[in-house]
Amino acid sequence: MSKEKNKVSKGVLQVKKHRKKKLSVEDLTKGVLSGDKAILARAITVVESTRDEDLKKAYSLIENCLSKKSKSIRIGITGVPGVGKSTFIEIFGKTLTNLGKKVAVLAVDPTSTLSKGSILGDKTRMQELVKDPNAFIRPSPSGDSLGGVARKTRESVILCEAAGFDIVLIETVGVGQSETAVHSMVDFFLLLKLAGAGDELQGIKRGIMEMADAIVINKAEGDNLKRAQRAKVEFERALQLYPPKENGWIPKVSTCSSIENTGIVEIWETIKKFLDTTTKSGYFESNRQNQNKYWLLQTINELLKQHFFQVSSVKENLELMMQQVAKDKISPFRAAELLMAGYKKELK
Ligand SMILES: Nc1nc2c(ncn2[C@@H]2O[C@H](COP(=O)(O)OP(=O)(O)OP(=O)(O)O)[C@@H](O)[C@H]2O)c(=O)[nH]1
Ligand SMILES: [Mg+2]
Structure with a gap:
């Protein structure tokens, strides 16, 4: 013993x-x-x-x-797997703690149930930040729906803020709707990109460009620097084609190297400018209020859905309806209506 x-x-x-x-x-x-x-x-x-x-x-x-009122800032970070999100968060997080900030890192990864937590799962990319007393790192919760995973992360944000963390970074991978979920829980949304050969804008989901408050081209060093700078110009040009954002903010495009620590402080300067502009205009506060309302409605949707699939008439008939629909014996809409009718009857 x-x-x-x-x-x-x-x-x-x-x-x-x-x-x-x-x-x-x-x-x-x-x-x-x-x-x-x-x-x-x-x-x-x-x-x-x-x-x-x-x-x-x-x-x-x-x-x-x-x-507990907090003056925190919530920052979402997205980008395709391998773009360097975790490496970026490590260096950006260290930059912030060196400035005296307390930084919490969370993640939304709806695929983590399958892949056993890829995002932040290996804290090896954040060795320095993990050791930092002013940083707190938490991998993505698991769950059977994006809504569930996102809700848990959003509530964790509240806890981190109450614990005195003034900057909350949320990493999410560019899969499915996870960016939308993270976008609706943060104040500032940062898109990490790589300079690729050819058309920079190919393969980029239109919605993401609209959501981004900043686009940062990572791995801008050595042989890649020139390409990154060219990509920056292309993104700037492309952004001009989008209608102005509701908050009046013009998304900023820049380059960085998370490995060489270049262009990182500049990103913090951009975020501070964003905060200054949106606080003065009142957008910061109204955006948070709207996000709360959005999550209320979102949660109602989730709860209703859960409830629907739990009642016995739905449980009993769903499989049959699935088969009928597959064989074109009944239309999906009619089948849904019948299931709904059974559900309502059971509620009475
Ligand atoms: N040269 C260079 N390599 C980088 C840079 N940032 C990240 N990397 C490398 O890119 C690879 C992927 O980095 P991660 O930070 O794991 O990328 P990620 O976007 O978090 O990936 P997922 O979590 O799998 O979505 C690693 O080998 C990093 O060392 C950079 O600025 N320059
Ligand atoms: Mg990662």
């Missing part, structure tokens, strides 16, 4: 101690509000849990934390 005790470091012992005892909502709230990173991690685990008792705990915890 004592031999075993000697083996484990103090940090591990503390984690073990926490694990033994379930923390009450009060303990969790107190720990989060005091900025205790170990308790923050446990609070996020409660928020991510799907167990009924945790769900109730999570509601109270979030409510307790919501009242």
